[in-house]
Amino acid sequence: MRFPIWVRPVLFILALLALWQIAIDLHPGQLLPGPIAVFAATGELLQHGLLLKHVVASLFRVTWGFVLASITAIPLGLILGWYRRGEWAFNPLVQVFRPISPLAWIPIAILWFGIGDLSSIFLIFVGSFFPLLLTAMSAVQNIPAVYINAGSNFGLSSSDFVARVIYPAVAPRLLVGMRITLGIAWLVVVAAEMIAVNSGLGFLIVDARNAGNRYDLVVAGMLIIGIIGLLLDLGMRSIGRIKYFQWGD
Amino acid sequence: MSLPHTVIAASAAKPKLQVTGLSVVYQSNGKPLAAVEDINLEISDGEFVCLVGPSGCGKSTLMNAMGGFLSPSRGSVAIDGETVSGPDRRRILVFQEYAVFPWLTVEGNIGFGLSKLPREEREQRIAHYVELVRLQGFEHAYPSDLSGGMKQRLQVARALAVNPDVLFLDEPFGALDSITRVLMRAELLRIWQAERRTIVFVTHETDEAVQLADRVVVLSSRPARIQDILTIDIPHPRNISSPRYLALRDELLKMIGLAYEI
Amino acid sequence: MKKIRQPRRWEIWLWPLVTAALLLAVWQYSVLWTRTNVFPSPLGVWHGILGLSHEHVLWADIGASLRRVAVGFGAAVLVGIPLGLCLGWFPALHQVVNPVLEILRPISPIAWIPVAIVFFGVGDPAAIFLVFLGAFFPIVVACVGGVSSVPPLFRRAGRNFGLSNAQLLRRVVFPAALPQILIGLRIALGIGWLVVVAGEMIAVDSGLGYLVIDSRNSGKRYDLVVAAMLIIGIIGLILDAGFRTIERIRSVRWGFRHAV
Ligand SMILES: Nc1ncnc2c1ncn2[C@@H]1O[C@H](COP(=O)(O)OP(=O)(O)OP(=O)(O)O)[C@@H](O)[C@H]1O
Numbered sequence: 001m002r003f004p005i006w007v008r009p010v011l012f013i014l015a016l017l018a019l020w021q022i023a024i025d026l027h028p029g030q031l032l033p034g035p036i037a038v039f040a041a042t043g044e045l046l047q048h049g050l051l052l053k054h055v056v057a058s059l060f061r062v063t064w065g066f067v068l069a070s071i072t073a074i075p076l077g078l079i080l081g082w083y084r085r086g087e088w089a090f091n092p093l094v095q096v097f098r099p100i101s102p103l104a105w106i107p108i109a110i111l112w113f114g115i116g117d118l119s120s121i122f123l124i125f126v127g128s129f130f131p132l133l134l135t136a137m138s139a140v141q142n143i144p145a146v147y148i149n150a151g152s153n154f155g156l157s158s159s160d161f162v163a164r165v166i167y168p169a170v171a172p173r174l175l176v177g178m179r180i181t182l183g184i185a186w187l188v189v190v191a192a193e194m195i196a197v198n199s200g201l202g203f204l205i206v207d208a209r210n211a212g213n214r215y216d217l218v219v220a221g222m223l224i225i226g227i228i229g230l231l232l233d234l235g236m237r238s239i240g241r242i243k244y245f246q247w248g249d
Numbered sequence: 250m251s252l253p254h255t256v257i258a259a260s261a262a263k264p265k266l267q268v269t270g271l272s273v274v275y276q277s278n279g280k281p282l283a284a285v286e287d288i289n290l291e292i293s294d295g296e297f298v299c300l301v302g303p304s305g306c307g308k309s310t311l312m313n314a315m316g317g318f319l320s321p322s323r324g325s326v327a328i329d330g331e332t333v334s335g336p337d338r339r340r341i342l343v344f345q346e347y348a349v350f351p352w353l354t355v356e357g358n359i360g361f362g363l364s365k366l367p368r369e370e371r372e373q374r375i376a377h378y379v380e381l382v383r384l385q386g387f388e389h390a391y392p393s394d395l396s397g398g399m400k401q402r403l404q405v406a407r408a409l410a411v412n413p414d415v416l417f418l419d420e421p422f423g424a425l426d427s428i429t430r431v432l433m434r435a436e437l438l439r440i441w442q443a444e445r446r447t448i449v450f451v452t453h454e455t456d457e458a459v460q461l462a463d464r465v466v467v468l469s470s471r472p473a474r475i476q477d478i479l480t481i482d483i484p485h486p487r488n489i490s491s492p493r494y495l496a497l498r499d500e501l502l503k504m505i506g507l508a509y510e511i
Numbered sequence: 512m513k514k515i516r517q518p519r520r521w522e523i524w525l526w527p528l529v530t531a532a533l534l535l536a537v538w539q540y541s542v543l544w545t546r547t548n549v550f551p552s553p554l555g556v557w558h559g560i561l562g563l564s565h566e567h568v569l570w571a572d573i574g575a576s577l578r579r580v581a582v583g584f585g586a587a588v589l590v591g592i593p594l595g596l597c598l599g600w601f602p603a604l605h606q607v608v609n610p611v612l613e614i615l616r617p618i619s620p621i622a623w624i625p626v627a628i629v630f631f632g633v634g635d636p637a638a639i640f641l642v643f644l645g646a647f648f649p650i651v652v653a654c655v656g657g658v659s660s661v662p663p664l665f666r667r668a669g670r671n672f673g674l675s676n677a678q679l680l681r682r683v684v685f686p687a688a689l690p691q692i693l694i695g696l697r698i699a700l701g702i703g704w705l706v707v708v709a710g711e712m713i714a715v716d717s718g719l720g721y722l723v724i725d726s727r728n729s730g731k732r733y734d735l736v737v738a739a740m741l742i743i744g745i746i747g748l749i750l751d752a753g754f755r756t757i758e759r760i761r762s763v764r765w766g767f768r769h770a771v
Pocket residue numbers: 275276277282284302303304305306307308309310311345453471
């Protein structure tokens with residue numbers, strides 16, 4: 001007997017859900033909801049249009065923070081990576097800033113931008129900037145010397161050189177880095193919304209807990225975060241599969 | 250020194266390796282692709298057999314099936330009368346690609362199959378085979394510091410070190426320079442004569458085949474079928490400018506379908 | 512032509528010092544120029560660091576953060592590596608389990624805080640659980656990737672020498688996957704450090720993350736906020752550098768040749 005490829009994973013998920021429900025039924029009076037309650041809560045969110053509102057708010061912040069970080073960090077990283085002195089000069093500083101949790105910037109974000117969208121966009125920017133900068137730097141440095149030599153051998157002008165040698169050589173790696181960074185941005189936005197703003201999926205979770213221990217809404221929010229994160233990742237992967245970015249790997 | 254003759258005669262009754270009706274069909278993009286078709290072959294104990302055939306005809310596939318790495322679609326392979334159902338350390342396959350382990354040194358690679366031996370004996374064997382494949386001075390080097398040819402010699406040494414009774418060599422000297430290749434052939438012949446192993450050797454060089462083999466099996470283009478078998482009845486060491494040698498080499502070239510005047 | 516240049520010894524020190532000095536100068540100048548009395552100057556931050564280190568809380572906070580990371584990361588290693596190896600070894604199993612992992616992975620560990628508090632109450636175990644979650648998924652992913660990208664040729668060669676399944680895993684697959692697993696562990700440790708600070712800002716009342724949020728909330732001591740951030744960055748850097756030295760060990764170095 002041959003099943004289609006998705007049957008087993010779906011059965012596995014259903015089995016986990018059943019186990020979860022049974023565990024909850026065995027311990028009545030628990031704060032945690034079972035999958036049925038979570039499902040109902042998701043329906044409730046959908047009905048009031050709340051879900052859409054929170055999802056859009058989160059995506060809005062991620063988009064802005066991530067795009068701003070991309071258009072600043074990638075060109076800067078490419079330049080620093082190309083000129084070795086630039087890398088020697090900035091690398092140690094970047095290495096100190098990178099391990100600082102984006103959330104640790106919250107006090108500064110609030111000081112500079114107040115409580116609101118701008119703050120959380122700033123946090124996502126900070127969280128995405130350093131990983132992107134490092135990816136861009138290492139992508140340039142890892143262009144095999146033969147490409148560079150071959151490229152200059154054909155006497156390309158510098159703009160041609162960038163377009164026909166540097167860009168294609170760097171694109172696959174950059175894209176992988178951007179995919180990972182988008183994942184980070186999604187982690188950060190949820191965390192930031194738990195502190196600094198009053199909409200978005202992170203806010204939904206905190207609010208549901210604080211206003212009456214609605215743990216069904218908490219878990220529903222978490223699952224939605226997971227699913228949207230997965231969709232973002234799949235989206236970036238399918239961009240990576242477009243011919244233009246790809247040349248083996 | 251007519252060794253090959255006596256060997257064939259003595260063990261003709263009971264083949265070391267028997268291939269019966271062997272076919273291998275790959276699935277390539279959902280379509281069946283026959284790589285090897287209906288091979289029947291008997292190889293006697295201690296015999297040196299070369300397989301020659303055009304590139305992509307299915308030589309590696311045949312080797313993998315004989316070594317037990319690939320289960321045949323039809324037919325079977327038996328060694329000592331026992332059907333081959335999987336890889337075994339009594340028969341070692343030296344792969345066409347570099348299959349040395351990059352996380353082990355030269356010593357570590359050669360000693361890979363020897364972990365059950367007592368320490369002293371293991372070290373002796375390692376030293377012996379390091380010398381045999383001329384890797385002295387590189388005992389502690391990692392494969393990434395070796396040239397392509399050195400890696401391939403290392404793979405041969407790793408195979409020989411476990412004393413297999415059948416050795417499958419898939420174009421093992423393909424990446425070597427011509428001088429090293431000649432040296433390695435001589436070494437292989439020396440080892441073969443000293444230790445009486447059965448060797449199946451893939452090559453696409455007619456000279457190599459005629460210099461080494463007792464019998465040369467000529468395969469057709471894909472799917473591989475046995476097209477001809479040429480018995481080389483020259484005793485070792487072979488004089489490569491003797492008339493008999495040249496005649497056999499020309500015959501082989503003709504079997505392959507190549508004109509020998511270019 | 513682009514020359515392959517090794518930095519000279521003095522350049523390694525000079526250039527970072529120049530940029531750091533420039534950055535500090537710009538910072539100092541803009542503090543003076545904007546006449547802010549909330550945001551600290553570099554000098555203020557320096558005094559903040561000195562003050563903290565005398566006060567004893569700093570060391571207790573550093574210790575608390577490091578302990579949480581160590582326990583959470585250690586648990587993630589103990590659970591994640593066997594699971595990842597297992598999933599890499601049995602692709603059919605991976606296919607079944609993967610969708611669940613992929614859904615759980617993008618959930619910020621911080622979003623687990625309410626659940627963690629239900630399970631563990633407010634306190635250390637909750638924070639450690641968050642670190643565990645943050646480190647667990649990268650480790651599993653790295654192990655699966657490492658195992659499944661071991662060239663089949665190596666497995667066949669190992670089998671040929673008569674290795675059993677367990678031996679093949681120990682002597683061929685694990686060493687072949689080790690470089691990639693180590694990269695995953697290093698990333699996981701970095702994430703663990705990010706998460707512990709974030710978790711401490713919300714879930715507990717000690718550690719460097721708490722120091723950041725507490726310095727702000729109790730009296731807007733922004734000099735201490737920035738000082739704590741710098742300390743967080745430097746400790747993270749030291750953790751990362753420590754892990755990199757493992758990658759230089761001989762038997763794993765082969766996998767990093769091209770990466771260095
Ligand atoms: N795993 C596989 N799946 C599908 N087709 C395969 C596979 N391996 C080999 N083939 C096909 O089988 C045919 C024979 O391949 P094989 O590697 O045995 O050739 P070969 O004679 O060893 O060639 P060469 O001399 O170049 O090494 C080829 O056409 C190849 O494309």
